[in-house]
Amino acid sequence: MDNNKKNVQEAEPLLEAINLTKIYDDGVTAVDHVFFSVLPGQIFVMLGANGAGKTTTINLFLNFIEPTEGETKIAGISSHREPLRAKQNVAFVSENVMLYPNFTALQNLDFFTRLGGKDFYTRKNYGDILLRVGLDETSFNKKLKDFSKGMRQKCGIAIAIAKDAPAILLDEPTSGLDPKAGHEFITLLASLRSEGKAILISTHDIFRAKEIADIVGIMRSGEMVMQKSKTEIEHENLEKLYLEYMM
Numbered sequence: 698m699d700n701n702k703k704n705v706q707e708a709e710p711l712l713e714a715i716n717l718t719k720i721y722d723d724g725v726t727a728v729d730h731v732f733f734s735v736l737p738g739q740i741f742v743m744l745g746a747n748g749a750g751k752t753t754t755i756n757l758f759l760n761f762i763e764p765t766e767g768e769t770k771i772a773g774i775s776s777h778r779e780p781l782r783a784k785q786n787v788a789f790v791s792e793n794v795m796l797y798p799n800f801t802a803l804q805n806l807d808f809f810t811r812l813g814g815k816d817f818y819t820r821k822n823y824g825d826i827l828l829r830v831g832l833d834e835t836s837f838n839k840k841l842k843d844f845s846k847g848m849r850q851k852c853g854i855a856i857a858i859a860k861d862a863p864a865i866l867l868d869e870p871t872s873g874l875d876p877k878a879g880h881e882f883i884t885l886l887a888s889l890r891s892e893g894k895a896i897l898i899s900t901h902d903i904f905r906a907k908e909i910a911d912i913v914g915i916m917r918s919g920e921m922v923m924q925k926s927k928t929e930i931e932h933e934n935l936e937k938l939y940l941e942y943m944m
């Protein structure tokens with residue numbers, strides 16, 4: 698038997714949504730009895746139109762909001778019942794990365810990394826991480842307020858890499874990136890996958906989804922209406938499928 702396959706099959710999911718449901722106080726059902734899981738070395742892309750429930754799903758993993766029913770687990774730990782322990786196992790990159798505008802890239806990376814409890818990185822380590830995400834030396838000491846959206850995004854992912862958590866959540870990471878920055882970003886995600894990270898991405902960008910996903914989940918009005926693996930999608934027209942599920 699193929700050993701690699703065996704290992705993947707036996708691996709425990711690092712991210713899990715179990716019967717996950719969120720009804721907001723105003724009665725809107727944003728997430729409706731959703732199940733999915735992401736194994737180490739997998740990228741799960743949540744695809745859906747605005748309002749489909751993607752951000753709500755991510756916010757539930759981060760325990761920013763409480764589930765109405767069901768739960769999320771990170772590395773087997775309930776986000777809701779043990780939020781601190783669960784969140785130690787996940788890094789998060791939001792759509793609009795909130796960093797200190799008056800700090801440089803290096804200062805932001807150092808500040809947030811220490812805040813996360815990691816105080817052993819050297820200046821050289823930080824430089825290597827910034828280079829890895831595609832920021833060059835000349836930008837290390839520039840203030841974030843002088844960065845483009847794409848550069849801020851890179852700084853956000855540098856912070857996520859420094860946290861070195863087994864799972865990574867990204868909410869609309871490629872929205873607003875130009876095609877070159879978007880492509881670089883995809884390459885970076887692929888390298889994180891090869892390190893064994895479990896990655897959950899929300900997007901409405903069907904082309905990026907097809908490029909990077911090991912599993913695509915389509916969300917509509919809070920429901921996960923489709924889940925297919927990369928091999929299943931390869932032989933189908935994802936655009937057509939997506940439109941069909943949107944109807």
Ligand SMILES: Nc1ncnc2c1ncn2[C@@H]1O[C@H](COP(=O)(O)OP(=O)(O)O)[C@@H](O)[C@H]1O
Binds near residue numbers: 722727747754
């Ligand atoms: N804090 C909130 N209170 C009430 N309704 C919300 C709140 N946040 C989101 N919603 C609603 O929940 C649904 C899902 O929103 P969201 O998770 O932001 O979707 P997406 O990220 O896919 O665009 C939408 O109908 C949205 O209007």
Ligand SMILES: [Mg+2]
Binds near residue numbers: 751752753868869
């Ligand atoms: Mg959203």
